Amino acid sequence: MGQSNKASGGGATAQPRATVFTCLYKQLPKRLHCRLIRGLPPLRPYRWKGGLKMMRMLLDPTRMSREAESLHVRLQKRIVGQDDALRQIVDVYQTFLSGMAGTRRPVGSFLMLGPTGTGKTRTVEALAESLFGEARAVIKIDCAEFQHSHEIAKLIGSPPGYLGHRETHPLLTQESLNQFHTEEVKLSLVLFDEIEKASDSLWNLLLGILDKATLTLGDNRQVDFSRAMIFLTSNLGAREIDALVRPNLGFAAGLANDSSHVDTSRAGKIAHAGVGAARRIFSPEFLNRIDKTIVFAPLGEPELRRILALELEAVQDRIHRAVGVSSVGFRASRAAEDFLLCEGIDSRYGARHLKRAVERLLVAPFANLIATGQVGSGDSLLVDFDQSTARLMFLKETKDTACGTVSPVPPQAMAA
Ligand SMILES: Nc1ncnc2c1ncn2[C@@H]1O[C@H](COP(=O)(O)OP(=O)(O)OP(=O)(O)O)[C@@H](O)[C@H]1O
Ligand SMILES: [Mg+2]
Numbered sequence: 001m002g003q004s005n006k007a008s009g010g011g012a013t014a015q016p017r018a019t020v021f022t023c024l025y026k027q028l029p030k031r032l033h034c035r036l037i038r039g040l041p042p043l044r045p046y047r048w049k050g051g052l053k054m055m056r057m058l059l060d061p062t063r064m065s066r067e068a069e070s071l072h073v074r075l076q077k078r079i080v081g082q083d084d085a086l087r088q089i090v091d092v093y094q095t096f097l098s099g100m101a102g103t104r105r106p107v108g109s110f111l112m113l114g115p116t117g118t119g120k121t122r123t124v125e126a127l128a129e130s131l132f133g134e135a136r137a138v139i140k141i142d143c144a145e146f147q148h149s150h151e152i153a154k155l156i157g158s159p160p161g162y163l164g165h166r167e168t169h170p171l172l173t174q175e176s177l178n179q180f181h182t183e184e185v186k187l188s189l190v191l192f193d194e195i196e197k198a199s200d201s202l203w204n205l206l207l208g209i210l211d212k213a214t215l216t217l218g219d220n221r222q223v224d225f226s227r228a229m230i231f232l233t234s235n236l237g238a239r240e241i242d243a244l245v246r247p248n249l250g251f252a253a254g255l256a257n258d259s260s261h262v263d264t265s266r267a268g269k270i271a272h273a274g275v276g277a278a279r280r281i282f283s284p285e286f287l288n289r290i291d292k293t294i295v296f297a298p299l300g301e302p303e304l305r306r307i308l309a310l311e312l313e314a315v316q317d318r319i320h321r322a323v324g325v326s327s328v329g330f331r332a333s334r335a336a337e338d339f340l341l342c343e344g345i346d347s348r349y350g351a352r353h354l355k356r357a358v359e360r361l362l363v364a365p366f367a368n369l370i371a372t373g374q375v376g377s378g379d380s381l382l383v384d385f386d387q388s389t390a391r392l393m394f395l396k397e398t399k400d401t402a403c404g405t406v407s408p409v410p411p412q413a414m415a416a
Contacts, residue, residue, distance in 0.1 A: 068094040074130035079123050080310070081303035085112070085294045089127060092229065092291070096187060101226075106213050107187065109230040109289065111195075111282075113274035114296030115238040117350025124191045124231045128180075131187065137180040138189040141171070143198035152201045157218035172215060174223050188228040195232040196281060203286065206232075210289035232290070237277030241270050242347065245298045271295040299350050301341065307351045308341060311358045315366070322370060328379045330366075335385035336392055361392055369394060 064072065072090045079086060092101075092108035101107045112120040125135040146152060157170035177188045192198070192206065209215050213225040244266060274295035278287065287293075299307070312332060320327045332340070340361060344354030362383065369375045375396060382395040 064090065065094055065097060067097055071127075071130055075123075075126055078126035078129065078310070079119050080306045081299055082119050082123065082296055085119075085123055085296060088292050088294055089123070089229075093187075096229075104213055104226060106210065106225045106228050106230050109210050109291045110232065111278065111287075111290045111293045112231060112233045112296060113237055113278055113293065114235075115241055115298050115350055116235055116348075117352035118296040118299055119351065120233040120296050121191070121193060124189060124233075127229075128189055131185050131189075132180050132182060138191050139172070139176060140191045140193060143192055143194050143196075143202065146198050146202045149199050149201040151199070152205065153218065155202075155205065156215065170217050172223055173217065173221070177223060177225070177228060186227055188225075189231070190225070190228050191231045191233070193233050194235070196234045196236055207286060207289065210286075234278070236281055237274040237295075240273035240277060241295075241298060244269055244273060245347065267297060270297060298347065301345065304341060304345060304351060304354055305337070308337060308344070308354060308358070311355060312362075315358065315362055318363070319366060319370070323377055327377065328370070328375050328381060330381040330383055332362075332383040333385065336383045339385045339390075339392060365392070365394060 068090050071093055072086060075086045075090070076083070089108075089110070092110075095101050096107045112123070114120060124138055124140075128137040129135045131137070141155065146155070153170075155171050172190075177190070178186075180188065192202075195206075198206075205215065209225050210230065213228070215223040215225065217223060275293055278293065316330065319330070340357055341354070343361060344357030346353040369381075375381060380397045382397055384393050384395060385391075386393040
């Protein structure tokens with residue numbers, strides 16, 4: 001308070017703005033202070049600096065911007081059970097949005113490890129869908145196609161004078177990198193899938209991209225990767241991870257434990273197994289250039305059940321596209337879902353096995369029903385499980401005009 005007298009003695013004829021604001025602010029009832037600045041924590045007591053009344057506000061550096069938050073929500077709708085991976089990607093996106101991403105480096109580089117069919121590739125596609133509206137808005141390099149050094153020419157083109165120089169159009173040009181940019185998002189997504197299969201020359205190429213965000217093409221043009229997120233995926237360590245989780249996977253185990261698929265201590269061991277395997281294969285200078293190493297967790301029954309729901313939505317979309325505007329609607333009973341899950345769970349193949357089961361047991365019969373005209377525009381179907389034959393049955397539901405209820409057409413009329 002002693003300080004307060006000293007400052008007011010300074011004779012403020014034209015009061016600085018901060019002082020005017022603090023006076024007005026002080027006159028408000030205390031309970032309004034927080035509401036005045038919505039969403040921000042309360043102001044700290046005043047203190048004096050250079051003759052001005054100062055306020056201190058406690059800030060929240062963990063808060064996400066609205067754009068980053070909305071990206072997170074869109075990703076969560078598409079990707080199941082990999083929240084750590086999503087969070088790390090969104091954090092990097094937030095850094096990019098704020099303009100704080102380092103210069104002369106890619107916006108972010110991620111090494112994604114983990115068992116097959118757990119969503120590594122799908123996560124990058126889902127990011128493209130969420131940012132640009134289509135899953136194909138990613139430059140995807142399938143490293144299995146670059147197992148020999150000479151194949152690198154497909155990426156960077158051949159130097160002038162070499163045979164076929166004019167015929168090889170490099171994949172990684174600046175134009176191809178920028179092709180999906182929009183007014184709002186000037187960001188490129190580059191995916192090197194199954195990186196462990198790449199040849200040494202692709203590794204060396206990657207070292208330059210990850211380190212300096214530049215690539216020199218065969219004709220000496222430079223490609224700038226400083227507005228790119230680079231994703232590398234690999235199955236390394238998948239076998240060790242599988243051994244850690246196998247006893248707890250499977251349909252029966254999943255039903256018994258409906259909570260989370262991997263407890264925290266096991267999650268730590270899984271991450272350790274993944275990173276350990278990567279260390280054995282990748283050189284330290286390579287791993288040093290990666291910003292984040294993410295180990296995708298194996299999927300258990302609760303996650304696969306949610307993925308099944310996504311797959312059923314995808315099947316409905318396919319029917320819409322096949323049949324047209326007033327399409328065929330379908331719903332699956334819980335027993336039918338259980339059956340699909342039972343058929344589609346195999347810890348070795350993750351969600352891939354489930355997708356195959358949906359294709360075989362649902363999509364193929366639907367295709368038959370549509371092709372043979374048993375269902376058409378406006379029809380609605382119920383997919384149920386028939387205990388006696390241990391198969392799915394397809395029931396067309398029609399309105400019973402007499403009593404106004406919906407009654408299924410007998411199954412024999414709908415044999416798929
Ligand atoms: N976590 C997940 N959330 C939603 N869908 C998933 C998830 N994991 C897998 N899927 C489904 O399974 C399919 C295969 O997954 P994906 O290609 O991402 O596997 P992967 O981890 O890249 O496996 P691989 O190492 O064999 O390439 C995806 O297209 C998606 O439909
Ligand atoms: Mg993949």
